[in-house]
Amino acid sequence: MTNSNLRRMLIATVSIAALGGCGANDIASPGTGGNISIINNPAPTPAPAPTPTPTTTLVTAATGCPTIADAQGLSDRGTITGPTGTYRVCALPARIVSSTNLTRIPGLLYFLPGRVDVGYDNGPTPLSATNTRVVTQPDGTSRTLTADSNVTLTIQPGVVIYAASGATWLNVNRGNRINAVGTATAPIVFTSRDNVLGLNTDTSSGQWGGVVLSGRAQITDCAVPGSPALANGSSPNAGTTSCERQTEGAVDPALYGGTNNLDNSGRMSYVQIRYSGFVLSAASELQSLTTQGVGEGTVLNNIQSFNSSDDGAEFFGGHVAMKYYVSIASEDDNLDTDVGTKANFQYVIAVQRAGSLAQGADAMIEADTDNNSVNDNPRQNTTVSNATFIDRTGPGNADQAAILLRGATDYTLVNSVMTTNPAHSCLRISDSRTADATVTTANDESGAPVFRSVVMQCLTTRPFIGSPLTGQTLTDADVAALFNGGANNNATTYTPTLTNLFINGANETAVTPFDQTTLNGRVFNGITVTPAGFFEKTTYIGAVKDAADTWYQGWTCNSTTAPLGTSLTGNCTTLPTI
Numbered sequence: 217m218t219n220s221n222l223r224r225m226l227i228a229t230v231s232i233a234a235l236g237g238c239g240a241n242d243i244a245s246p247g248t249g250g251n252i253s254i255i256n257n258p259a260p261t262p263a264p265a266p267t268p269t270p271t272t273t274l275v276t277a278a279t280g281c282p283t284i285a286d287a288q289g290l291s292d293r294g295t296i297t298g299p300t301g302t303y304r305v306c307a308l309p310a311r312i313v314s315s316t317n318l319t320r321i322p323g324l325l326y327f328l329p330g331r332v333d334v335g336y337d338n339g340p341t342p343l344s345a346t347n348t349r350v351v352t353q354p355d356g357t358s359r360t361l362t363a364d365s366n367v368t369l370t371i372q373p374g375v376v377i378y379a380a381s382g383a384t385w386l387n388v389n390r391g392n393r394i395n396a397v398g399t400a401t402a403p404i405v406f407t408s409r410d411n412v413l414g415l416n417t418d419t420s421s422g423q424w425g426g427v428v429l430s431g432r433a434q435i436t437d438c439a440v441p442g443s444p445a446l447a448n449g450s451s452p453n454a455g456t457t458s459c460e461r462q463t464e465g466a467v468d469p470a471l472y473g474g475t476n477n478l479d480n481s482g483r484m485s486y487v488q489i490r491y492s493g494f495v496l497s498a499a500s501e502l503q504s505l506t507t508q509g510v511g512e513g514t515v516l517n518n519i520q521s522f523n524s525s526d527d528g529a530e531f532f533g534g535h536v537a538m539k540y541y542v543s544i545a546s547e548d549d550n551l552d553t554d555v556g557t558k559a560n561f562q563y564v565i566a567v568q569r570a571g572s573l574a575q576g577a578d579a580m581i582e583a584d585t586d587n588n589s590v591n592d593n594p595r596q597n598t599t600v601s602n603a604t605f606i607d608r609t610g611p612g613n614a615d616q617a618a619i620l621l622r623g624a625t626d627y628t629l630v631n632s633v634m635t636t637n638p639a640h641s642c643l644r645i646s647d648s649r650t651a652d653a654t655v656t657t658a659n660d661e662s663g664a665p666v667f668r669s670v671v672m673q674c675l676t677t678r679p680f681i682g683s684p685l686t687g688q689t690l691t692d693a694d695v696a697a698l699f700n701g702g703a704n705n706n707a708t709t710y711t712p713t714l715t716n717l718f719i720n721g722a723n724e725t726a727v728t729p730f731d732q733t734t735l736n737g738r739v740f741n742g743i744t745v746t747p748a749g750f751f752e753k754t755t756y757i758g759a760v761k762d763a764a765d766t767w768y769q770g771w772t773c774n775s776t777t778a779p780l781g782t783s784l785t786g787n788c789t790t791l792p793t794i
Contacts, residue, residue: 275301275793278324282306286314288354293327299414300791308332311354315367320374320402325412328379328386328424331468335367338391340432340457340474364391368482371395373402376791378424380409382494385425385502387463387470388481390432390509398486400518401784403771405792407490416491416789418775419569421547422525425502426492428463429481431510432474434743435459435533436556436585436592440471454556454592461532461555463508466496472509477535477558477744479511486518486771490788493525493547503527503548508555509534512747520544520772522788527552528566531559533594537750538562542768544788545569545777549582549615550605553625556585556594560746562732564603565718565759565768567778571608579615580605580634583625590624590649595660597626597745601732604718604759606778607636617644617681618672624649627665630730631757633720634672635712642674642708644681645695648688657741667699668730669757671710671723679708705730716779719760727757 281290286309293305307327312334318326336351342364343349349361369388371377375398379385386406388394398404408423410416416423438451438459453459456475463470489504496502504521507514509532516538521528528543533555543550543566550566553559566580585596607618618636621627624647634642645651645665653664672679680699684690699706705728713721737748754761760768769781773788785792 275303275323277302278304278321280304281324282319282321284316284318286312286316288313290326291329296325296409296412298412298791300793303412309354311336312367312369313354313365315370317370317372318375318377319372326375326377328377328384330381330384331425332386334369334386334388334394335365335392336361337389337430337469337471338364340390340460342391365389367392369394369396371397371404373398373404373486374792376405376407378407378409378412380424382422382424383496384494385428387428388430389470390430390472390474393480393482394429394484395482396484396487398771400486400771403486403488403785403792405488405490405785406492407488407791408492411491411789412791414790418545418777418789419523420491421523421545422493422495423491425494425496426504426506426524427484427489428470428502428506428508429510429514430463430470430472430508431481431514431534432472432476432479433509433511433534434475434477434556434594435461435473435509436594437461438473451589451592455594461508463506464496464501473533474509477511478513479509479534480513481507481510483515484519485515488520488522488771488773488785489524490522490773492521493527501526501548503530503546503552505529506532507534507536508532511535512537512744518771521546522773522775524548530554531557533557535744536560537747540767541565542772542780543567544775544780548578550580551600552582553596553598554584555596556592557596557598558594558743558745559598560750561598561600562602562751563759563767564600564605565778566603567606567717568608569777578609578613579618579620580607581619581621581629582615583621583627584623585625590647591659593660593741594743595624595626595662597662597740599628599630599735599746600632601630601735601751602754602757602759603629603632604714605632605634606717607634607640609637609640615644616683617641619643620646621650621665622646622683624652624659624661625665626662628735629666629670630668630732630735631754632670633712633714633724633758634670635714636673636675638673638675640675641681642672642679643695643699644683645690645698646683647685648690651682651690651694651698660741660743662740662745664698667704667706669705669727671707671727671757673710673712674708676709715763718758718778719763719765720756720758724758725756725762729754729757
C-alpha cells in the first residue's frame with residue numbers, strides 16, 4: 217500500500233468520526249445559513265464475539281519408563297519437548313536379549329541410542345548342541361549358544377520410536393523376530409529427533425538409518441569369509457548356507473543368508489518410517505526398510521516410507537511378499553530388488569518429490585539379480601501388480617529411465633500405471649541377457665521380462681532404452697518389441713487422467729486388467745516364485761481404483777508431495793497425537 221493511499225484512508229476515517237459526533241444544529245448549509253437535517257443511521261448491531269480457534273491439548277510427559285522383560289531395562293533419558301508437547305524419553309538397550317514388549321503410553325517416546333540389535337545373530341542354520349555359536353553378552357562376557365536366541369521385539373499400535381543420529385538403526389538378527397503390528401487408526405511410527413522437535417520440512421531426509429530385517433533365506437553375492445568368489449565373480453556357494461552377506465555399510469557384522477526360504481523374521485504392519493536413509497560408509501546407505509534374506513514366513517503389509525535419502529525400500533535376496541506399500545519422496549529408488557530375491561508386491565503407491573532430481577533421485581523400479589555374476593543361483597524373479605508410479609526426476613537421473621532392469625533379472629509388471637516427466641524415458645534394459653527369452657533351469661532363468669496391462673507416459677521420441685554390455689547387441693527397438701509384442705494391452709502413448717495425483721480417472725479405468733491370480737503358486741526350478749493365493753484379483757489397473765478406494769488413508773502421514781489425507785496421523789512434519 218502506498219503512502220498517499222494510506223493518508224487518504226486516514227483523512228476519511230477522521231472525517232467520518234467527526235460527523236458521527238454532530239447533531240442537527242451543529243452543521244449549517246453554506247448556501248442558506250439555515251439549519252439542515254441530518255438523519256443518523258441506527259447504531260450497528262455489535263459483531264458477535266469471534267469463535268475461539270480450537271486449540272490442541274499439548275502432550276504431558278509420562279512420569280517414568282515402564283518395566284520390560286529384558287533385565288537391562290529401559291534407560292530414562294529425561295524429557296524432550298516439541299510443538300505437540302513434552303514426552304518422557306525411554307532408551308532401548310543396545311542389544312535386546314529377552315523378548316520385549318513396547319507398549320503405548322501417553323507422553324512417552326522410545327529412543328534408539330545407536331544401532332540396536334534384536335537378539336544375537338544365530339547364523340545361517342538353527343543352533344543346536346552340535347551347532348553352537350559363541351556370542352558376547354551386553355556385560356562383556358562370552359556365552360555359548362546351543363539354541364537360537366529367539367528374541368521377539370513386540371511393538372504395540374501407536375508407539376513412536378525415534379533416533380537422534382545418522383548411524384542409528386534397528387537390526388533384527390537371524391533367528392529372531394520383530395512383531396511391529398499397528399492398526400489402520402494407530403500406526404507405529406519410526407522417525408527422527410528433528411521430527412519430534414518440529415524442525416523438519418517436507419524436504420528433510422537422511423536423519424537416521426532405518427529398519428533392517430536379517431534372515432536365513434537364499435541369497436547370492438556371497439561376501440564374507442567362507443563365501444569365496446571365483447575369478448569371474450560368481451560364487452560356488454551362492455544360495456547355500458555358506459553364502460552370507462554383510463549389511464551395506466555396517467561397521468560391525470550384521471550378516472544374513474541361508475537356505476530356509478520359509479524363514480520368519482516376524483511381521484510389520486501399519487508402520488511409518490520417516491526421514492531415514494543415512495550413509496553408513498562410502499556408497500553404502502540404509503533406506504527406510506531393508507530386508508535381507510528374509511523368508512516367506514515374514515509378513516509385510518501397509519508400510520509407508522517417507523523422505524528416505526536412499527531407497528524407499530530395498531530387498532536383498534530371500535523371498536518377500538508385500539501388500540500396500542507407500543513410498544513418498546525417496547531420493548534414490550522406490551522399489552529396489554537385488555541379490556537373487558524372489559519378491560511379490562501388490563498395491564504400490566510411489567511418488568517422487570518435485571525437484572527430486574537435485575537430491576539425486578533415481579528410478580521408480582531398479583532390479584538387478586547379482587552384483588558379481590548373472591550365473592549365480594538363485595536368479596532374481598520379482599512380480600509387481602497394481603502399482604501407480606509418479607516419476608518426477610527427468611532424463612538426468614543415473615538410471616536414465618523410470619524403470620531399470622539389468623543383470624539378467626527376471627521381472628513381471630502387470631496392471632500398473634507410470635507417469636513421468638514428459639522428457640523422461642520409461643523403460644531401460646541393461647545387458648542383453650536381461651531381455652533374453654530363453655528359459656534355462658541351470659541358470660534359474662525363466663525368460664524375458666513380462667509386461668501386461670501396463671500404461672506409461674513417456675518421452676515420445678525415446679520411451680525405451682537398450683543398453684548392451686561390451687560385445688552385446690541390445691537396441692531401443694529390442695526393448696520396445698519386448699514391451700509391445702503380442703496381445704499384452706500395454707501402452708506408452710497413454711494420457712494420464714489421475715485425480716488426487718494417484719487415483720484412477722477415466723483413461724485408467726478404461727484399461728482392461730490382466731488376471732494376476734494366474735501368477736499365484738508359480739514354481740520354477742524347484743523354487744516358489746509366487747506363494748499360492750498371494751495376488752488378489754482386481755477389476756482395475758493401478759494402485760487406487762477410485763475415490764471410494766481409501767486403503768492408503770489414516771495410517772499414513774500427509775505431505776505436500778502426496779495428498780494422503782490428515783484424518784488421523786496428520787502431516788509427516790509433526791507427531792501424531794492419537
